[in-house]
Each structure stands twice: as C-alpha cells, then as structure tokens.
Amino acid sequence: MAANTRIDAPGTESRIAAILRADGAREVAERLANTGRLTSTRALVVATKTDEVAHHLRKALAPSVHEAFFDANRVSEAIILEKLRPALLVRNGLFETAEVPEVEAAIKGFRSKMKKPIASVGRIELTDHDTYEWCGTGWRVDEDLIITNRHVANIFARRYGREFRFSANQAGKIVRARVDFLEEYSGADSQEFGIAKILWIADDADGAPDMAVLQIKKDPGLPPPLELASQPVVGRQDIAVVGYPAKDSRNDDVLMQSIFKDIYDVKRFAPGKVAQPGGNAWYFTHDATTLGGNSGSAVFDLASGKVVGLHFGGSFRQTNYAVKAEVIRSIIARRSWVPVSPGALRVPAEGFSETKRTVAQLADRQGYQDDFLGVAVLLPTPGRSHAVLKVPFPKQALPYTHYSVVMSEPRRLAIFSAENLDGALKIKLKRKDSWGYDPRIPKSAQIGHKEFYGPQAFDKGHMAKRENGGWGRSEAEAQQGEDDTFVYPNAVPQMPQLNQQTWKALEDYVLDNARTAGFKVCVFTGPVFRPGDPAYTDSQLQVPVDFWKVVVTLDADAPTRLLTTAYLLSQESVMPEESFRFGAFRTYQVPLAHVEQLADLTFSAEVRAADVFSASEVQEMVASQRFVEIRSADDVVLTRNRNSK
Numbered sequence: 001m002a003a004n005t006r007i008d009a010p011g012t013e014s015r016i017a018a019i020l021r022a023d024g025a026r027e028v029a030e031r032l033a034n035t036g037r038l039t040s041t042r043a044l045v046v047a048t049k050t051d052e053v054a055h056h057l058r059k060a061l062a063p064s065v066h067e068a069f070f071d072a073n074r075v076s077e078a079i080i081l082e083k084l085r086p087a088l089l090v091r092n093g094l095f096e097t098a099e100v101p102e103v104e105a106a107i108k109g110f111r112s113k114m115k116k117p118i119a120s121v122g123r124i125e126l127t128d129h130d131t132y133e134w135c136g137t138g139w140r141v142d143e144d145l146i147i148t149n150r151h152v153a154n155i156f157a158r159r160y161g162r163e164f165r166f167s168a169n170q171a172g173k174i175v176r177a178r179v180d181f182l183e184e185y186s187g188a189d190s191q192e193f194g195i196a197k198i199l200w201i202a203d204d205a206d207g208a209p210d211m212a213v214l215q216i217k218k219d220p221g222l223p224p225p226l227e228l229a230s231q232p233v234v235g236r237q238d239i240a241v242v243g244y245p246a247k248d249s250r251n252d253d254v255l256m257q258s259i260f261k262d263i264y265d266v267k268r269f270a271p272g273k274v275a276q277p278g279g280n281a282w283y284f285t286h287d288a289t290t291l292g293g294n295s296g297s298a299v300f301d302l303a304s305g306k307v308v309g310l311h312f313g314g315s316f317r318q319t320n321y322a323v324k325a326e327v328i329r330s331i332i333a334r335r336s337w338v339p340v341s342p343g344a345l346r347v348p349a350e351g352f353s354e355t356k357r358t359v360a361q362l363a364d365r366q367g368y369q370d371d372f373l374g375v376a377v378l379l380p381t382p383g384r385s386h387a388v389l390k391v392p393f394p395k396q397a398l399p400y401t402h403y404s405v406v407m408s409e410p411r412r413l414a415i416f417s418a419e420n421l422d423g424a425l426k427i428k429l430k431r432k433d434s435w436g437y438d439p440r441i442p443k444s445a446q447i448g449h450k451e452f453y454g455p456q457a458f459d460k461g462h463m464a465k466r467e468n469g470g471w472g473r474s475e476a477e478a479q480q481g482e483d484d485t486f487v488y489p490n491a492v493p494q495m496p497q498l499n500q501q502t503w504k505a506l507e508d509y510v511l512d513n514a515r516t517a518g519f520k521v522c523v524f525t526g527p528v529f530r531p532g533d534p535a536y537t538d539s540q541l542q543v544p545v546d547f548w549k550v551v552v553t554l555d556a557d558a559p560t561r562l563l564t565t566a567y568l569l570s571q572e573s574v575m576p577e578e579s580f581r582f583g584a585f586r587t588y589q590v591p592l593a594h595v596e597q598l599a600d601l602t603f604s605a606e607v608r609a610a611d612v613f614s615a616s617e618v619q620e621m622v623a624s625q626r627f628v629e630i631r632s633a634d635d636v637v638l639t640r641n642r643n644s645k
Contacts, residue, residue: 028084028102085289087245087259087270089185093119095269106238107271110302114240117305118269119223121242121298122181124148125192126156130169134265137243137296138179138214139307140225146179146195146214147328148296149312150202153212157198164198179216181223183244185266193219200331209282209323210312211331226298228325229306230455233284237274241288241311241320242267243297259289270294271302275319282327284309285319352449355436355486362440365484367399368418368522375562377522377552377607379418382406383600385529386415389445398438400484402471403464408529411542412447413492416526416601417463423519425471427478434486435460446488447541453493456536458543461494463525492527493536493543524550528598548595552607562610564603566592591621 084103088095093115098104124146125134136152156175158167166174177195197215202208216222233239247256247264272288286299290311299309299322309322370376379395382388388396389407397404403419437443447453453460462485469481527544535542548568555563569587592611596602613621 028100085270085272085287087268087289089263090118090242090267090269091184091187093184098271103271107240107302110240110305113305114269114300114302116224117226117298117300117307118242118267119181120226121267122146122179122191123183123244123265123267123293124152124195124296125178125180127176127178128169128173129156129175132156134244134293137294137298137311139242139296139298140179140216140223141228141307141328141332142225144196144216144218145199145225145332146216147298147310148212148214149310150204150208150210150212151312152296153198153201153214154204157201157212159201164201166198177214183266185263187266191221191223193217193222202331207282209310209327209331211310211323211328213332227306228329229301229304229308230325232324232326233274233277233301233308235274235277237308238302239272239274239286239288239308240300240302241270241272241286241290241294241297242300243270243290243294243311244268245270245289245291246293248292256291260291264291265293274308278324283312283321283323285321286311288320290320352435352454354449355434357436357439357487359439362400362438365399365401367393367397367404368402369420372420372522373520373552373554373562375554375560375606376604377562378604379404379406380416380524380596380601380603380607382415383602385600388415389441391441398440398489400464400469400487400490401477401481402469403485403490405463405489407441407445407489409445411529412445413544414463414489414526415529416524416599417490419464419468419523419525421468421521421523422471423521425473425478426467427470427472427475429470429475429479429482431466432483434483435491436487438487438489441489447491447493448488452536452541453491456493458493458536460488460491461547463490463492465523465525468523492547493541494547519553521551521553524552526599526601529600546598548599550592550595550603550607552610555610562606563612564592564607564610565612566590566595568595568598591617594621 083100086098086100086103088098090096094111095107095114095118098107121137121139123134124136124138126132129135132155135155136148138146138148138152141147156167156177157164166176168174178192179195181191181193182189194217195214196217198212199215200213202211244265245260245268247260270288270290272286275285275287278284286309288299290297294311295313297311298307299311300306301308306325307328308325310328311320311322313321368379370378379397387409389409390396391398391407393399395404395406397406397418402421403417405417406415407413408415435449437446437448449460452458464485466482466485469485470478472478472481526548528546528548529542529544533542533544546568548566550564550566552562552564555561566589567587568590591613592603592608596608
C-alpha cells in the first residue's frame, strides 16, 4: 500500500522546510503559536513548548535549520502539518473547511470546482485476497482506464509472459478488483465498478515510473474521466492530493493522531504545493500530507482541476513524489499494453535542446542521387492534390547528406523523403539528437518542437531514417548523414507506438538486408495526406493517419533490373482522441499502385514496372483490398512471381 523504496532526489528538502518556505506560512504558524491555537489536542499542548516554536518561527532561517529544529521537536512538526497542510475529509463530494483562516481562504474558491474531479478518484478494493480488503487509490482517465501505482497493482496482479493477469490467493482462487468512487467519512453509500483487465504494469526497475494501467468495466454510471494537464508543474504551484490515506504503523502515532484523528481509509483532500518541479526527471515532489493508502492518488492543479501527477510515495516526514502528467500521457499514448523496457517508455531523460543550423553549414549537400543504383530511379511526381513548397533547388527537393525531402506548403510536412543507402559503407554511430530548423526555408514552413512536439504526445517520426543516413567512406561523412536527418522537414508526427515499434521494425529489416548483403537501395517514405486527418493544438495541425514506404533495389537474379516493394502502415488505432480505441495496428506489403493512389504520387515507369507483384496480383489485391500482412520478416515478398503476368 506504499512504495517500498523512495527516490533520493538531489535538491529535495524535508516537507516541513518546504512548507515554511511558502509565502506567509511561517508568519501564520508563528501567530497561531503566540495565540495558543496551534492545537486543541491535550497531549500535544502538554508536550509542546509553543513559545519556543513561536520564537523559532520568528526567524527567517535556512531550510537545514528548520529541519534540525523540527527533527528534535517532532510534536511541533505535527502541529505545523495539521494546521498548514491538513488532510481534509471529503463529504458529499466536497472537502471540509480548513481550520486555519489563511489555508481556508486559499482553497475555498476551489471547493465547488473540485467536486467533479474529486468524484473520479476511487479506492481500489479486492475480493478473495489473502491479506487486503483494499490496497490503494486509482482514478479514471479517458473512456475506461484507471491509473494507479505499480506497487498497488502488484498486490493483486502479475505479469505472465507478454500479458498481465489477476493473481490467485493461497486457495487458488482468482483475486478480483473493483474501484469504489465514494467511501467517504460517515457515508454508507458506495459506487463500485469492477476492474475488467490488467492492461499494463511498469517494470520494477530504475527509470521506470511507479505506474499501472487498469481497464474498468464500461458503465453509464461511471464518474467522468479526469483530464491530464498539458503544462509541466512549476515550483510553489498550488496542488491537492485526493486519495485514501490508511493508518501506517511505520509512522509516529502522535503525528498521525494529530492530523488524521484516527479516521483512516476514507477519501481526503490534502492541499499543498509543488516542492521541486523535477527538471528533466520523470517525477516531481510536493509537500501535501499523505499516508500509505494515498498510493495511486491523483495530484490536481487547483487552478485548472486537471491532473498534474500520480502520487507514488515518499516519507511521512519527508518529501512526497509524483509521476509527471506528461510521462503518464506518453505511456498511455503507446496503447500497446505489453511489457516494455524502461528505456522504451520515453520518459523525460534530458531536456530538449534545439540545434541551430546556418545556410553555410548546409551549402554542400548533394541530396538524393537518381543514378545511385547504376539504373535511374527518379523522384516520384506529386499529384494535383499537393501544393509543393517552392525551394531554390532542383525538382523542389531540399537536399541533405544521402537524402532529399519534398515539402507540402499547406501541411508544412514532408510529402516524401528519398534516400540513398549503401549498406556496405554503414558505420554504427552513437545517437546524437540534434533537432532543429532548416535555415534555407522559412521557419513558418516547418513544424517545430515548441509549437507541436513539446505540448503533444507525438514523436518526431523520421521519414529518412536516422541510421540510414549513417554511412560513408569516412566516419565524418556518416556522422553528417545521421545529423542531417534531425531537421524538422524530415519529421512527421507519429505516435510512439508506431515510431518505436512496428515502423521501426520494418525499417530495420530493410536496413539489415542492405547491410548484410552489401546492397545499395533507394528508400522513399511519406505520409498519406487526407482532408479529414485529425487536428491538434490551437494551430489545428493535421496529423496523418497512414504512412507508406517504397524500397527500390537491384534484382539479385538480374543485377541490371530493378526490384520494387511497397508497404503501408496506419496509426489510426493509436491516435489520441476523446475515447481510446484499443487494437494492434498492422503493416502491409501492398502494390506500388496502391501507394501511388493513396499518396497521390506517380513513380517512374521503370520503378512501377519493377513491382514484385504482377499485374494480375495487383488487380486482385486492389479490387479486394486484401494485402500481404507483415507479421515477421518471412512475410515480406522480395521476388517476383515468374509464373504470373
């Protein structure tokens, strides 16, 4: 019911020091001490020398001095926490009145506004568990997801191979879980909904957020889903933790009695502030009052009522920790509920730093070469639906090292990229992200990080693959090739699940074949633009749903003859929207003619004639809309059917 470990975050401070650093907090506590109103609990009145507390609070001291004083006066710490960081009972959906006028004045304006968000936080209860009747807090997001902690879910669920299941008790009976969104003090009513499935539990490893995703049974009576904040937290931001604190034997009884008055296991609202925003870490710290049952609690921004974090642990007398909303969003956006490594979670590891390029630095780029294979492979011609961005280069293609990009002026994204890849000259390099604008065209013609990728849960999906550019007769040439792929014209928004998994697997297959066989290949990649593509952000940027790839190489059976394969992949089932639509997305090998039709492009006659699918196969596939599904490398068709015409 509480995290087994805590993070030793550099720069964190004790909760008492953080509270007293807040505007006016020290003065309020001093006034209460001077007037004898710090506590009404007899035991604390006797044990606490309020004049000493008042004298100490009168001084503006360093946090370390506050920590030393209150470490030696633990009862006085309880008083400060009770008054300035209360854990207020929730009754009929509303949190009770804070005793200290200054605290009440700070939160009373949010009482009615927070009623709806509070209703979507529930207690996770168990049936047939050997030990627990309930084990933590969870809250609803999107259509049917419940977010909680890994260490909460691990009480009743386990990983089995590539999926997660409910555990069994000692008698072999399967444990079941439900969420009760009421469980208020003195309230007999309940509002219970069963957990249908364990979708995902983070690995218990360094760098993996303490988080789990559950699927609740759909019901019209469910409280509304909560909204994740789009902006990161800032220091001293007003927040509140909503959850179910439970009595915890690891903590001091006097401290807990002072704050919780022996009332546990019911919904509480604990106001506080962000202590440390966390920089580039995946968590932030806060100073609200919590106990073990708060594991899985929602951390709300009071101003907006949106969720800024998932509380996952800490120490009763020290710092509290919460998973950031942006990390929660990035994990949910994967929608691939299978075990993944911590590195694949895409949690913030380092801050984004934009690379600035100059026109002079890009002056010698040759771009895509038509004669790279020894047989001409021309750039495709965009159809009438495209408005090509005019650039001062041949064929309206922006040249880079080993590849070129043709841009759409209205969409501000690549219509396609065209790459040359010499697998025999591939050099393995360490990834060095260096995203930035291409100075040869206006910034307004490109989609940058701050405008879109920062606020949204999309990856910058390379059209020309990073590793494909990393080849050459010297390491410097290969490094320049990789660096050149990190320009915004080469990026199209892709969901992490698409960019990091299926699409990457296909690209790796192409690259590995080129590398192991010493092949030279030409690779064309692009999105399918449709008028109805979903729009995101205030700029209403439309994000493509489907992507295509065409690979042209020399036929191993006839070295002067071309061989063309085409592929299509959709991210429709994983796009962010108001309701989640679960389901694996698929990659297909398709006739080149199908890509031409969808993408409104025309390839050269030589490339079209080299399609591995015969004319009769193409006709049948297009008519039936049945294509070759790629589930493994063995499914890829790389030779022509010699018996078909």
